Amino acid sequence: MGGRGGPPIEADIYVVEVNCKLIKSKYCGRCCYNTEMPLAKIDIETIRSLSIPERRFVVWKGGLPRLRNIGGSCVFLDKDTNMCTIYPYRPIGCRLYPLVYVSGEGVTVDRLCPLREQVLKSITEEKKRLLISFLKRLEEDWGINIRL
Numbered sequence: 001m002g003g004r005g006g007p008p009i010e011a012d013i014y015v016v017e018v019n020c021k022l023i024k025s026k027y028c029g030r031c032c033y034n035t036e037m038p039l040a041k042i043d044i045e046t047i048r049s050l051s052i053p054e055r056r057f058v059v060w061k062g063g064l065p066r067l068r069n070i071g072g073s074c075v076f077l078d079k080d081t082n083m084c085t086i087y088p089y090r091p092i093g094c095r096l097y098p099l100v101y102v103s104g105e106g107v108t109v110d111r112l113c114p115l116r117e118q119v120l121k122s123i124t125e126e127k128k129r130l131l132i133s134f135l136k137r138l139e140e141d142w143g144i145n146i147r148l
Helices: 009-013 041-048 092-096 116-122 125-142
Strands: 021-023 058-061 064-067 099-102 106-109
Touching: 041 092, 064 125, 092 125, 099 125, 106 116, 106 125
Parallel strands: none
Antiparallel strands: 058 064, 099 106
């Protein structure tokens, strides 16, 4: 575990690069509003390693721990800049966003993402496999069936 020295090395493979910067010091952040981002065990461990109590950032819904929303946005969102306050330690699902799994469609780019068309052109099969791998990890971590 990376702790204060950094996130777990394993988290580095789960990254979809998207430039969400809108203007100087302001980011899109649309994905962080009313989020239902699921958390793997490693996500919870990583954030807890920052001395943040689990009850502050986790809410259970649908058999999964998810990022808590406060005032309609992720608990870690800085609303002035729309930047993540724990960015280097952000959960795997956040790292993979805007990739999402849609039943009957498979892995795609979230329709809420303003850069959807641009991202659709650049998504590789490897990144799609990483999202499926993350979803399987959630199934293993929490004993649920996501129906992939």
